[in-house]
Amino acid sequence: MIARKIDIRSVIAVVHDFLAVAIAWWLAYLLLFDFEIPASSVSSLNNILPWVMFVQAGICLWLGLYRGVWRYASLPDLKRILLAVSLGGIIAFAIIRLLELSDDIPPSIILLASILLLLIMGGSRLLYRAWKERRLYSLKNYEGKLVLVLGAGRTTISLVKDLERSRDWHVAGLLDDDPRKVGTRLHGVRVLGPIKDLPFWAHKLNVAHVIIAMPLVSHRIHRQALALCTEIGVKAMTVPSYIDLISGKTTVSQIRSIELDDLLGRAPVVLDNIGLHDLLSERTILITGAGGSIGSELCRQIITFKPDRLVLLELNEFALYSIEEEFRSTFPDINLSFVIGDVKDAARLKQLFSQFRPTIVFHAAAYKHVPLMENENAWQALLNNVMGTYVLAKTATDFAVDEFVLISTDKAVNPVNIMGASKRLAEMVCQAMQTPNANTETSNNTGKKKKTCFVMVRFGNVLGSAGSVIPKFREQIGKGGPITITHPEMTRYFMSIPEAAQLVLQAGSMGGVEGGGEIFVLDMGDPVRIIDLASDLIRLSGLTEDDIKITYTGLRSGEKLHEELLAANENTLPTPHAKLRIAQARQVDREWLAALVDWFEEQTVLSDEEVRQQLKKWVPEYSKMNIKEKEMH
Numbered sequence: 001m002i003a004r005k006i007d008i009r010s011v012i013a014v015v016h017d018f019l020a021v022a023i024a025w026w027l028a029y030l031l032l033f034d035f036e037i038p039a040s041s042v043s044s045l046n047n048i049l050p051w052v053m054f055v056q057a058g059i060c061l062w063l064g065l066y067r068g069v070w071r072y073a074s075l076p077d078l079k080r081i082l083l084a085v086s087l088g089g090i091i092a093f094a095i096i097r098l099l100e101l102s103d104d105i106p107p108s109i110i111l112l113a114s115i116l117l118l119l120i121m122g123g124s125r126l127l128y129r130a131w132k133e134r135r136l137y138s139l140k141n142y143e144g145k146l147v148l149v150l151g152a153g154r155t156t157i158s159l160v161k162d163l164e165r166s167r168d169w170h171v172a173g174l175l176d177d178d179p180r181k182v183g184t185r186l187h188g189v190r191v192l193g194p195i196k197d198l199p200f201w202a203h204k205l206n207v208a209h210v211i212i213a214m215p216l217v218s219h220r221i222h223r224q225a226l227a228l229c230t231e232i233g234v235k236a237m238t239v240p241s242y243i244d245l246i247s248g249k250t251t252v253s254q255i256r257s258i259e260l261d262d263l264l265g266r267a268p269v270v271l272d273n274i275g276l277h278d279l280l281s282e283r284t285i286l287i288t289g290a291g292g293s294i295g296s297e298l299c300r301q302i303i304t305f306k307p308d309r310l311v312l313l314e315l316n317e318f319a320l321y322s323i324e325e326e327f328r329s330t331f332p333d334i335n336l337s338f339v340i341g342d343v344k345d346a347a348r349l350k351q352l353f354s355q356f357r358p359t360i361v362f363h364a365a366a367y368k369h370v371p372l373m374e375n376e377n378a379w380q381a382l383l384n385n386v387m388g389t390y391v392l393a394k395t396a397t398d399f400a401v402d403e404f405v406l407i408s409t410d411k412a413v414n415p416v417n418i419m420g421a422s423k424r425l426a427e428m429v430c431q432a433m434q435t436p437n438a439n440t441e442t443s444n445n446t447g448k449k450k451k452t453c454f455v456m457v458r459f460g461n462v463l464g465s466a467g468s469v470i471p472k473f474r475e476q477i478g479k480g481g482p483i484t485i486t487h488p489e490m491t492r493y494f495m496s497i498p499e500a501a502q503l504v505l506q507a508g509s510m511g512g513v514e515g516g517g518e519i520f521v522l523d524m525g526d527p528v529r530i531i532d533l534a535s536d537l538i539r540l541s542g543l544t545e546d547d548i549k550i551t552y553t554g555l556r557s558g559e560k561l562h563e564e565l566l567a568a569n570e571n572t573l574p575t576p577h578a579k580l581r582i583a584q585a586r587q588v589d590r591e592w593l594a595a596l597v598d599w600f601e602e603q604t605v606l607s608d609e610e611v612r613q614q615l616k617k618w619v620p621e622y623s624k625m626n627i628k629e630k631e632m633h
Contacts, residue, residue, distance in 0.1 A: 289365030291319025434517030
């Protein structure tokens with residue numbers, strides 16, 4: 001039998017309370033008899049005191065008074081002490097009467113001794129906490145970094161309390177725009193003035209760090225605060241988002257650097273967790289492109305719903321290895337399969353579907369880099385994005401998959417580049433697969449006919465995804481600039497990777513509301529100017545546009561000045577979710593799909609220009625124009 005390690009602090013606490021009982025009873029007798037205790041009463045006290053001490057100690061142990069740490073003594077601890085003292089006094093009095101240990105003990109002595117014991121036990125704990133925190137406070141004055149906190153709400157109260165115990169930070173003051181709070185104190189820290197006075201107080205207090213503790217304010221205020229910090233040369237940080245705080249994922253003390261997500265001003269996504277639980281829990285789910293930005297985030301989100309198995313399909317060996325390293329250690333209790341494969345390889349897909357029998361497929365694999373696909377790689381973009389989708393979709397229907405979700409893009413709307421046109425063709429393939437007699441009805445194990453539901457989700461850029469402008473801008477800033485932008489008026493729709501993944505899952509749970517084949521359009525908010533994005537990144541790096549220049553290179557081939565989420569002839573229908581709508585796009589049928597597949601099978605390799613000419617036939621909304629000329633007109 002292994003002996004339990006003795007906690008010296010608990011032993012000291014037990015001894016302290018044991019002695020406190022004796023002191024409290026002696027003081028009670030002294031006060032009762034005006035500090036002249038009769039000899040008979042001294043004898044009586046000596047007779048009953050050992051019983052009282054052991055009874056009181058036993059009750060304190062039973063109530064768990066020694067499981068806590070005095071440094072963190074709080075109101076719940078005082079409540080337990082009150083209960084222990086009260087029970088101890090009552091039980092001790094009953095034992096004294098029952099065993100006839102003393103005939104002349106007055107009942108008032110029990111009450112007086114209990115009050116004194118409560119004061120000694122509770123007071124010593126609070127004094128110790130005050131001394132300990134004062135000691136830590138003095139250490140922080142020398143070791144911790146001085147910081148000003150913007151905001152004086154509930155989040156700041158929790159933040160100040162947490163940072164009181166940190167050796168890394170010392171809160172020098174608070175700034176808040178509410179005039180009623182100026183001059184007040186939160187946990188001993190004074191509200192110095194409004195946020196606009198940050199330059200004055202940062203200089204006066206010699207502060208080099210600022211924490212923005214306002215998770216509910218608008219992105220405009222975050223931008224203004226960040227600009228103010230950059231202007232005076234202090235490092236700006238923030239607390240976790242409100243949605244992370246209320247979900248319990250993190251605490252306010254886990255301060256971090258401000259990211260672009262904080263400046264987008266996008267409201268948290270409210271998910272239909274019941275619907276997602278029904279869709280994902282205890283199911284076998286296959287994700288293509290699982291090593292990419294969206295694919296990997298989909299995996300992270302899906303795992304929280306406890307699927308029976310997650311099959312991660314990826315063509316890139318290193319990407320698959322990286323995601324395996326992360327998931328094996330983070331999610332050891334989930335059945336995970338990491339498989340190499342190409343969505344154009346029908347034999348490999350048949351093998352995987354036979355082995356794992358997935359019930360849901362999320363198709364995120366695609367070539368997405370616009371300029372790269374525009375020149376030298378147009379035919380490969382078409383093969384991968386269109387035929388890859390067809391081969392995967394046909395395999396899914398052959399194996400009676402319940403739902404097939406295609407990740408599309410806003411570049412599929414009125415496409416002017418190869419990538420966008422190929423993704424619009426992929427949408428049309430899924431639309432055709434959904435039509436009657438389009439090979440979407442297959443027999444399941446019960447012998448009944450079962451139809452695969454196809455869902456397409458169309459959205460814009462995601463911050464920090466592979467191939468996006470954000471990593472490129474960061475690299476250019478790291479080299480000292482300049483940041484290159486193609487056009488000063490260029491705008492794009494942006495959302496964070498987690499938000500995009502959440503809305504893809506939400507759309508998947510709504511698939512079939514219109515009979516299948518729906519194209520869900522995500523609410524991307526307002527378009528963001530790329531130049532504003534670059535300016536934000538410069539400020540987040542603690543620099544100014546005097547340090548990092550911005551230059552313009554001109555629009556590249558196949559590049560739009562402004563992206564669209566809907567074509568001119570498309571309307572939308574509402575859904576139960578505020579951030580999702582259904583696009584009423586032009587439909588295609590099974591004859592169109594058969595002709596498309598036959599055309600692909602007849603080809604060998606096409607040049608970029610041949611691809612563009614053929615795309616005009618298959619995607620009528622596709623137009624290859626000189627964008628600069630278009631903007632001039």
